[in-house]
Amino acid sequence: NAGVTQTPKFQVLKTGQSMTLQCAQDMNHNSMYWYRQDPGMGLRLIYYSASEGTTDKGEVPNGYNVSRLNKREFSLRLESAAPSQTSVYFCASSDTLNTEAFFGQGTRLTVV
Amino acid sequence: SQELEQSPQSLIVQEGKNLTINCTSSKTLYGLYWYKQKYGEGLIFLMMLQKGGEEKSHEKITAKLDEKKQQSSLHITASQPSHAGIYLCGADRTTSGTYKYIFGTGTRLKVLA
Numbered sequence: 649n650a651g652v653t654q655t656p657k658f659q660v661l662k663t664g665q666s667m668t669l670q671c672a673q674d675m676n677h678n679s680m681y682w683y684r685q686d687p688g689m690g691l692r693l694i695y696y697s698a699s700e701g702t703t704d705k706g707e708v709p710n711g712y713n714v715s716r717l718n719k720r721e722f723s724l725r726l727e728s729a730a731p732s733q734t735s736v737y738f739c740a741s742s743d744t745l746n747t748e749a750f751f752g753q754g755t756r757l758t759v760v
Numbered sequence: 761s762q763e764l765e766q767s768p769q770s771l772i773v774q775e776g777k778n779l780t781i782n783c784t785s786s787k788t789l790y791g792l793y794w795y796k797q798k799y800g801e802g803l804i805f806l807m808m809l810q811k812g813g814e815e816k817s818h819e820k821i822t823a824k825l826d827e828k829k830q831q832s833s834l835h836i837t838a839s840q841p842s843h844a845g846i847y848l849c850g851a852d853r854t855t856s857g858t859y860k861y862i863f864g865t866g867t868r869l870k871v872l873a
Binding site for chain 1: 800
């Protein structure tokens with residue numbers, strides 16, 4: 649009954665450090681997404697993957713890279729973290745069009 | 761600006777009062793979703809609307825999609841402290857044959873006991 653699992657839950661980075669946020673879903677969904685949530689901005693789409701082997705840019709892709717490792721896993725990488733990337737990051741997955749997305753619990757990232 | 765705009769941005773109501781949150785799209789909505797987020801947690805799916813004029817209810821929450829399919833409202837009747845959180849509307853978008861979800865700016869609701 650796991651659904652969408654994100655790791656880590658919390659992370660503090662120094663400016664310039666790199667890290668990878670991991671996401672895995674066990675619902676056999678085709679599509680996976682990475683969002684960031686900032687106060688007053690709602691959820692903004694960073695990258696998404698419509699199927700295994702494909703990735704596309706969302707609204708705010710700069711400073712991030714993604715990998716759809718297989719159908720289950722979709723990782724988000726920050727190569728050189730900046731304070732502007734301080735945010736809460738959510739991974740989500742969905743099956744087909746016109747069905748709801750399922751969300752992970754979020755990763756709270758602080759870049760100092 | 762974002763494709764989905766929500767209003768108000770924040771709302772404080774006394775317990776027992778009714779309230780409405782609006783979600784407006786710059787494009788036709790083919791699938792409109794409402795989610796609730798408790799502070800510090802992930803998103804919980806509430807309802808999905810697809811057809812113009814459609815209305816759905818779950819407990820004390822009712823969501824409607826207007827006939828033109830560019831605006832949705834979420835109405836809470838007799839609010840309770842358990843309704844507090846952030847409400848987000850989301851929509852399907854199709855680009856070059858692939859689809860994705862986008863979200864609105866969110867409405868932060870506080871219910872005073």
